Amino acid sequence: MSTTTTKDHPHLAADFNRDEPRVNWHDETLWWVRAKRDIAAHKLPEWELLRETASQIKFNVLSNLSTYLEQFEANATKNGIIVHWAADAAEHNQIVHSLLEQRGITKMVKSKSMLTEECHLNDYLKDHGIDVIDSDLGERIVQLANEPPSHIVLPCIHKKKEEIGDIFHEHLGSAKGESDPKILTETARQHLREVFLTRRAALTGVNFAVAETGEFVICTNEGNADMGAHLAEIHIASMGIEKLIPERKHLGVFLRLLTRSATGQPITTYSSHFSKPQDGSEIHIIIVDNGRSIQLGREEFRNSLKCIRCGACMNTCPVYRKSGGHSYHTAVAGPIGSILAPNLDMKKYADLPFASTLCGSCSNVCPVKIDIHDQLYKWRQVIVKEGYSPKAKTMAMKAMALTLASPTLYRMGGKTGRLVFKYAPFAVNNKLNPWYNQREMPKAPDESFGEWYAKRKGAKNS
C-alpha cells in the first residue's frame, strides 16, 4: 500500500487521522454546516412534507424516465437547444471535445458539475490540448492545488484559508502569507473576470431539467455559471439522466429543499433558468447515462438516483467528517457516493459501503428520503456475494457463524475467551488487535449471565 491510488477507505482515513487537530477542524466545520441545516429545516413546519413530496416526485420520474426524457428532448429541441446523448463517460467527453474542436476552441470555462468530475473530463480535455478553468471558487482552488474536490457542494472544505493563501500566492500572484478571505476572494474575482471575458465556450452542470418546458436550471451561489454561459458563444450543459423533474411547478419543492439541506440557506443565490439560446450563441445539452440505467434496474438501489446532490448526508455523516472526502477515492464522496460508486465499479469501490457505522443519520437528512443506510447494508451483501471481500474475513465469518449456531460451541468459546482475557491478556492486548490500539479490552467477568442464571435457577429450585 504505497501509493494513494491503491489505498482503500480505512487506510486513507487513517492517513487523514494522523493530524488530529486537522480532523477536529474538519469535523467542526462540517458540523457547523449541519447545524445550520437543522436551523433552516426547523424553520419550516412543512419540512417533512416537502421531503416526502420531493421523494414522490422523483419516484414518478424514475418510474417513467424514458417518457420524461423524450418529452424533455422534444421541448428543448423546440426551444432551439441541441440535445446529445452519451451512453458513458467516454462518449460524453468525446462529444464535448468534438463541439470545441469543430469551432477551433482550445480554452473553456467550466462551472461546477460533479458529472464532469465523474467522467474525468478535465483530464481528458487537457490530454487533447484544451485548457479548462473551473469558475466555482472552491473548484478553482482545488484545481490549482491539482486535487479533486473533497465535497460535492463545498469542494475545498478540507483546505484552511492559510493554505488557500499559499496556493493563490503561487498561482495568482497574491501577497505571500495573505490569508484574509476578502482579499483572496478579490484575487480570485480579478483572475476569473479575465477568464469569463475571453472564453468562447462555457460548460455547466444541470441541477434540474424540466420535461414540461425543455428548460434547465442551474443553482450557484457565485453566479459563475451565468457569467460563463452568458458571455460564451457556446454553452454546453452536462446532465445525468436522473436530473429531470416533470413540471416547472415542481421546482418550488426542490429549490426550497436544496440549499436548506446543503448549507442552511433559504435558497441558492442564483437559480438560473436556461430555456433557449441567445441570438448568435448555441446551447448544447449532453444527457449522460454512465451506469445510471443499470442502477435504475437494480431495484434495491434505484432510489439512489433520486439524489439532488445537496451534500447534507456528508455533513451529517460522522465517518465523512472524521475521514475527509478524499478517503472515499471517488467523485461523489460520503454516504451517497458509497451507494453510487459500487454500481460503476464494484471491485474498485468494494470498501465504500463498509465505510459507515450504519448510524442512519444520512437517511434522515436526505431531502428526497433516499434510504442510504439501508442501501449501504444491501451493498455489503452484494459485494460479499460477488466475491469482493477479503478471504480472511470470509473464513473468520464462517467460523463465527458455525460457533454462534451451536449453543455448546458458543458456551465453550465464550468461556475460553474469558479465560484468555483474564489469564493471558497479552494474547489480545497487542498490536495485532486493532481494537487495542486506542482502546482497552472489556474486562472478563468470572461467569457469564448464562452460568449465573443456571446457578440461580438451581438455588431457586432447591
Added chain:
Amino acid sequence: MRVALFVPCYVDQFYPKAAIATLELLEKLGCEVHYPKNQTCCGQPMANSGYEHLTGGCNNLFVDNFAGYDYIVCPSGSCTLHIKEHLHADGKEEQATEIRKKVYELTEFLVDILRVKQLSASFPYRVGLHQSCHGLRGLRIAQMSELVAEPFSKPAQLLDMVNGLELVPLSRQDDCCGFGGTFCVVEEAVSAKMGKDRVADHVSHGAQYITSADLSCLMHLEGILRRQNSDVKVIHVAEILNHSMQ
C-alpha cells in the same frame, strides 16, 4: 405476561450485570421472565459485515428459543433492531414473523408495554445519556435531531424517574459513537476518533457516568475511558433503573 429475556452474546459473556439487572427489573415490575438457555447471538455481526447468507444457523436457533412467548425483551437496541428487520427462517417463517413483531428493546418495553410511570430507583450522579443510533433511528426509542418533529426519549423519560439522577446536556445529542460492529476494527482510526469525541462531549459536561440502552456503544466508550485512565464509568440503563429499587 410471559416474557422471554434475550441476552445478546457479548452481554452474556462480558456484561452479565446488565442482564441480571434487566431480569430483576422485569420481575419487580411483575413480568414472568424466562431465559431460553440455548440462545447465542442474533447474527448481526455476520449480517452487517455482508454475510447475511451465513446467518441461517443463528436464525433457526433464535426461532427455536424464542417462539411462543408474549414478548421478547432485550437490553440492546442494536440486537433488537437486527431481529426486527432481518430475522427470517426457512420453514419457520410464520414463527419468525411473530418474533419480529414481539421483540422489544428494554426501555421501549418499559414505556410502551408496561407503561411504567414511576420507579423507586435512586442513582445520585450526573449521567450522560448516549442515544445509540440503532435504538434512536432504527427503533425510534427517541427522536433524532435531524427530523422536524417533537423531541422525545424513552430512556430519558425513565431516567427522569430515578431519584437523585441528573442528566447532563450534550453538545451533540445524538452523534454516533463509532462502534459500528466490525467497523470498530476494520476502520480503527475513524472508529476510535469518533469514540474519543463522544467521550469528550460527556466528560466536558461533567458526566460521572455514561449510560445507554446499548451496551455495544458503552463497551466502545468504556475502552476509551479506561485507556484515558478516566474516572468516568459506563453503566447500562437497566442497572440504573434497577439500582436501589425496593
